[in-house]
Amino acid sequence: MKKNENQRGDKTITLDEFLAFMDSGATLEGESEIHQMMHQLSEEAIRICNALNTCDRKPETIQALLSELTGREVDASVRFFPPIFCDCGKNLRLGKGVFLNSGVKIQDQGGVTIDDGALIGHNTVIATLNHLQDPARRGGMSARPVHIGKNVWIGANATILPGVTIGDGAIVAAGAVVTRDVEANTIVGGVPAKYIKEVAIEK
DSSP states (O other): OOSOEEEETTEEEEHHHHHHHHHHTOOBOTTSHHHHHHHHHHHHHHHHHHHHHTSOOOHHHHHHHHHHHHTSOOOTTOEEOSOOEESOSTTEEEOTTOEEOTTOEEOOTTOEEEOTTOEEOTTOEEOOEEEOSSGGGTTOEEEOOEEEOTTOEEOTTOEEOTTOEEOTTOEEOTTOEEOSOBOTTEEEETTTTEEEEEOOOOO
16 A cells, blocks of 8 residues: 555545556546545645755756656656646656656646657646546546657647557657657657658668
8 A cells, every 4th residue: 555545434545546547547537536536646746846846956856856756766867847747646657868848747647658768848738637528527537548659759839638659759749739649750740740751760
């Protein structure tokens, strides 16, 4: 059992149970125990992000705070320019050499993996949650993970929507809205993002 727990009545939701539920793709109903746990984790993430965005910028401080945010050890090679924002943190995985530019917003409740060497541009939004379409259940949500491959470059002001996988070496143009998977070593752009061309690879 991990430290984060949400107590309502006789029920206790552990962090492991929360993550297992979110990773299952099940519908999250508004005001449920899982929903309450999600809000608790968000408040914790806000606190840690505030500390990250105002810290002394020493590498050891950044590494410690990113590790606290994610609940797992983050490599010292991960870098960011403040401010960054994260809605949960505990379902975020950051590979070695990842760089997050100023204004990046990560909604990781549904799971976000950013592999080694990925570069995430200014004001990029990575989303994993959708509200339900039924107005009577609009407070409910569904979650789908996002996976950003190795050495991906995402341009400024891009939006990555739930369920998207971006293949290794791909480039997402500035301002793109990515609604479907992106093949490795391809360039996509536009709203919604579409294939433009192959990445130029030097031999």
